[in-house]
Amino acid sequence: MSSATGTRVLRIGARTSPLARAQVELVAGLLAARGVPSSFVGVTTRGDVDQRALTEIGGTGVFAGAVRDALRHGEIDVAVHSLKDLPTAPDPDLEVVAVPEREDTRDVLVGRRLADLDDGARVGTGAPRRAVQLEDWAAREGRRVVVVAVRGNVDTRLGLVRSGQVDAVVLAAAGLRRLGYLEFDEVAENSDTVVTNAVVKDLPAEILPLSLMLPAPGQGALALEVAHALDPELKEHVRALDHAVSHAEARAERAFLARLEAGCTAPVGARAVVKSVRGTSHDLTLSAVIGRTLLSSVVTAPGSAPAPLRLEAEGFSENPEDFGMRHASGVLATLQSDDRPAPRST
């Protein structure tokens, strides 16, 4: 296949969900701006077909697996993944060559604002990470929320709010924005100003500050993955879409997750910020939250879960991956020396 300019049409593969399609559109636009024509190849994944909870299906990689197979078999040239759904284990045949500039990394409460959550309000999420942080927030505020396990694509989850099955759901701002569903007065992510006046379609919503809800490692970022065997010229076109700061942040967050030997369904939130880069030296911060269930088999009654572990780190590093890994090692040491979690102090 050749375009008028002689450039081959780059075949972009992704899931077929509306969000995946929006993400492909975004990448196709970036490629088109560089004069590279592309086409879309939809791939149905086990995560789309099997409606059981992700933690039951096996979690890590259920969405990415089939798309990666298409890359391996040369059916597509580049895969567009949500980075947070991509397993951290390196694949010997494949390489993430670019992470474009990242979207807002925060999560959004949709259906109710925090202040309007009644006692015992039902909040839907399938992510242990979100459940752990919501429950911790409620415990600190002396409130009671009931976390309900839900899944399905963004529209399915918004439907659960509309039908009254849950009072609210927690969704990533990035996905909602890419779908054109989220409206809010722009406030910097690191600001403590609360954005309570957001709207998702016609539903009231609140942007959860990072101090309340840390995102999944890699949230808001896309991963552009290719096979090592891809034609070098095509590979260069993809590599050109990389955003160095977003990629460095994602590397730190994912190395942190990988060192904990945890996947995208783990109770782990992490947000790295690259404040500046001088030569190869990155000025980095890392905020993380780790649910106590990650390494312990302790099962606690609802409402009595011990508070999650929190980490705030800052430093300089030549290699954001080392930075993430080093701090994860510190967390592991703390968790292992602390098998019997202290009761919550409030």
Ligand SMILES: NCc1[nH]cc(CCC(=O)O)c1CC(=O)O
């Ligand atoms: N696990 C599903 C998933 N994977 C990526 C996104 C949103 C886009 C992103 O976080 O980059 C979502 C939906 C959600 O969590 O609300």
